[in-house]
Amino acid sequence: MGKFYSQEWIDEVRMNNDIVDVVSEYLTLTPSGRGFVALCPFHNEKTPSFSVSPEKQIFHCFGCGVGGNVISFIMKMENMDFLEAVELLAEKAGIAIPQTEQDKDYAKKREKTKAIYQVNREAALYYYNNLLTKEGERFLDYIANRGIAINTVKSFGLGCALNRWDGLKNFLLKKGYPIELLCDAGLVVKSSKGKDFYDRFRNRIIFPIINTRNQVVAFGGRSIGDTLPKYINSPETVVYSKGYHLYGLNRFRGRAHISDLIVVEGYMDVLALYQGGFKNVVASLGTALTKHQARLIKRYAKQAFIAYDGDAAGKSATIRGLELLEKEGCKPKVVSLPEDTDPDDIIRQYGPQGFQNLLNEALSLTDFKLSIAKSGVDMDTQEGKAAYAIKASEILAGLDNAIERDIYIKKVSKETGISYHAILSEIQQKKGSSTGKIIKRNTNGNNRHNKILTRKNEEIADVTKAERTVLCLLCQNQDLIEKTVNSLEWKDFSHPLNRQLAKLIYKRIEAEQSIQPADVISGLAEQDNAALIADILEPPVDMTKRTIILEECIRVIKMHNIKRKKEKLQEELEKIVQQGLEDHDRFRELTLEIDKLNKQLKLSGGEQDLKGGIR
Ligand SMILES: [Zn+2]
Structure with missing residues (x-):
C-alpha cells in the first residue's frame, strides 16, 4: 500500500x-x-x-x-x-482530500474501482432476474432438485446466465456502461481476433461473490449440463484477487464474533449446509487457505471447522492453510469426510444429522496430522509402530504448548507401546535440529534445562512489563520525561514492539512533538499494532507513586540489559577458553569487563538508589 x-x-x-x-x-x-x-x-x-x-x-x-x-x-x-x-x-x-500528482493516479484507480463495483451489482441483478424468466426456469428447477429452497437462492443472490453470447453485454451497453469497463470487470471477453466482445458466463448458474462491505467483487458460474469446465470464475480484476475472499462471508457483516465457522470448498457446499440449517458456513473456493483468508476467518470466528472433500483434506497445501489459521490464533478442527465426498453429498445422503455427527467427531489439527501419519503405516507390526512414532515425533516437535505436547506424547506412547521418554527425546532431537542446535542431555539434564528456560521466560516477562510501564508513565506525565530520557535510551528497550514505540516516543520528544497516547498511535507506521499500543499506553498505574514506580522499572530494565551483556561476554570468553586461550589479551579484557558488570549487578540488585551505580 x-x-x-x-x-x-x-x-x-x-x-x-x-x-x-x-x-x-x-x-x-x-x-x-x-x-x-x-x-x-x-x-x-x-x-x-x-x-x-x-x-x-x-x-x-x-x-x-x-x-x-x-x-x-x-x-x-x-x-x-x-x-x-x-x-x-x-x-x-468536511476536509478536502488533497489532489497532488501522485494522488491523481490513485483517484483514477478509485474511480475505476467504484465503477466496477457498480457494474458488478447491475450484472448480479441481471443474472438474478434471468432466473424469473421463462428461459430461466430450467435453472431454477435444477437448483430446486438439489434441495435448495427459493429463500436460500435469494439470500445468496443466485442467478443464471442464459444460453446466449451477448445477453449481459447488450443489457449493460444499453444502460450506458462502456465496453472497456465490462472487460475490466471480467464480465465480457474480447474475441481472439480482437474485434468482437462476448459474455464470459453463458448457460450457467451464477454465484456472486460479495465482500464484507456488501460489494459484488466477482462471479462463479456452474454449468448444469455436460458442458466443461463445470465451474468458471471471474478473472483477477482491480477489485478481485484470488485468495482474498470467502464466499458467503458477507452475511456476517456487522455481527459480533461468532463462535464457530464451517469452511468448505465450493459454492454448492455452502448452499447445501445453509439449507440444512448450518448457517455459519463459507467457502474458501480452493483448498489451500491463504493468509488473507485465515485473517478473515479469525476476524469473524473463534474456531473454524474445515470440511473439505475427503481426498483434498490430506494434501499438504490444505494442511499448510490450516497451520496458517492456527498461527492467526483461530483453532482449526478438521471434519473427516469419506474420499470423493463433499458436504453437499453428505447432506443429500444422510441429512443434516449426518453432517452434525461428522462435526462432533472433528479432529484437532494435531490429531488430524497424526491420523494421516498413521494411515500410511501398518500398525500391527513393530516396524510400523516405530515408523509412526518417528513421524509423530516430528509432528509433536512443532507444538509450542508443553501441556498439549505432554498429552500427545502419552497418547502416542500408548498407541505404540514405545516409552514416553523415548518419544520425548526423539522430539527434542527434532526440535534441536530444526533450530540448528542439537540438545544432547539425559532426562535429568532436561529438567535442569527446562528450569533455566522457565526462569528466563519469567525474567523476560518482568522486563517487558517494566518497559511498558515506563512508556505508559512517560506518555502521561510531562514531569517524568527528563528522568526517563536521562536514564534510558530507546535502545535499552528489548521487546521489539516496546522498542519500536520507545524509538517513536523519543523521536517525538526530541522534535518537541506531543507524546499524548492518541498522537503517538497515529504516528505509527504499522496500524495493525494500534490496539496493542493503546493497551501498552493505558494500563492502570498508581500515579501518586509514579516516581518510585518509574525508578523501579528503570532498575529492572537496566539489570536485564547488564545481564544480557554479561551473557554475551561470557559466551565469547568460553570460546576463547575452548580455543586454548590463544587470544590472551582479549581474555584479560573480557574478565575485567565481566567483573565490572558483576559489580554493577550487585549494586543495582542490592540497593534501590541508582545514583553512581550504573552510568
Ligand atoms: Zn471487546
Whole structure:
C-alpha cells in the first residue's frame, strides 16, 4: 500500500474528528468516570467493557483487548483499510482530500474501482432476474432438485446466465456502461481476433461473490449440463484477487464474533449446509487457505471447522492453510469426510444429522496430522509402530504448548507401546535440529534445562512489563520525561514492539512533538499494532507513586540489559577458553569487563538508589 497523504494532513483529519462523536454514531455511550463506556461491538458481552477516553482520544475494550484511536476504530467498525478510514473521516469533517500528482493516479484507480463495483451489482441483478424468466426456469428447477429452497437462492443472490453470447453485454451497453469497463470487470471477453466482445458466463448458474462491505467483487458460474469446465470464475480484476475472499462471508457483516465457522470448498457446499440449517458456513473456493483468508476467518470466528472433500483434506497445501489459521490464533478442527465426498453429498445422503455427527467427531489439527501419519503405516507390526512414532515425533516437535505436547506424547506412547521418554527425546532431537542446535542431555539434564528456560521466560516477562510501564508513565506525565530520557535510551528497550514505540516516543520528544497516547498511535507506521499500543499506553498505574514506580522499572530494565551483556561476554570468553586461550589479551579484557558488570549487578540488585551505580 503506497502512502498518499502527508502525516500532517492525516493528523488534521484525526484532530477534527472527536472520538466520542464518531463512536457515538455507532454505539450508545454512557458517561462513566472521566470517559464513556458502551457494549463492545467487537465481542459478545452483557456488561460494558468498551471505554472511550475523550481526554486521550482513544478507545479500549478490557474484554477483548481491541483499542486504538479514531482511525483504528473506523477501520475495525467499517472493515476498511487505513486510507479508506482516513478518507471517510475527512468527508465527515468536511476536509478536502488533497489532489497532488501522485494522488491523481490513485483517484483514477478509485474511480475505476467504484465503477466496477457498480457494474458488478447491475450484472448480479441481471443474472438474478434471468432466473424469473421463462428461459430461466430450467435453472431454477435444477437448483430446486438439489434441495435448495427459493429463500436460500435469494439470500445468496443466485442467478443464471442464459444460453446466449451477448445477453449481459447488450443489457449493460444499453444502460450506458462502456465496453472497456465490462472487460475490466471480467464480465465480457474480447474475441481472439480482437474485434468482437462476448459474455464470459453463458448457460450457467451464477454465484456472486460479495465482500464484507456488501460489494459484488466477482462471479462463479456452474454449468448444469455436460458442458466443461463445470465451474468458471471471474478473472483477477482491480477489485478481485484470488485468495482474498470467502464466499458467503458477507452475511456476517456487522455481527459480533461468532463462535464457530464451517469452511468448505465450493459454492454448492455452502448452499447445501445453509439449507440444512448450518448457517455459519463459507467457502474458501480452493483448498489451500491463504493468509488473507485465515485473517478473515479469525476476524469473524473463534474456531473454524474445515470440511473439505475427503481426498483434498490430506494434501499438504490444505494442511499448510490450516497451520496458517492456527498461527492467526483461530483453532482449526478438521471434519473427516469419506474420499470423493463433499458436504453437499453428505447432506443429500444422510441429512443434516449426518453432517452434525461428522462435526462432533472433528479432529484437532494435531490429531488430524497424526491420523494421516498413521494411515500410511501398518500398525500391527513393530516396524510400523516405530515408523509412526518417528513421524509423530516430528509432528509433536512443532507444538509450542508443553501441556498439549505432554498429552500427545502419552497418547502416542500408548498407541505404540514405545516409552514416553523415548518419544520425548526423539522430539527434542527434532526440535534441536530444526533450530540448528542439537540438545544432547539425559532426562535429568532436561529438567535442569527446562528450569533455566522457565526462569528466563519469567525474567523476560518482568522486563517487558517494566518497559511498558515506563512508556505508559512517560506518555502521561510531562514531569517524568527528563528522568526517563536521562536514564534510558530507546535502545535499552528489548521487546521489539516496546522498542519500536520507545524509538517513536523519543523521536517525538526530541522534535518537541506531543507524546499524548492518541498522537503517538497515529504516528505509527504499522496500524495493525494500534490496539496493542493503546493497551501498552493505558494500563492502570498508581500515579501518586509514579516516581518510585518509574525508578523501579528503570532498575529492572537496566539489570536485564547488564545481564544480557554479561551473557554475551561470557559466551565469547568460553570460546576463547575452548580455543586454548590463544587470544590472551582479549581474555584479560573480557574478565575485567565481566567483573565490572558483576559489580554493577550487585549494586543495582542490592540497593534501590541508582545514583553512581550504573552510568
Ligand atoms: Zn471487546
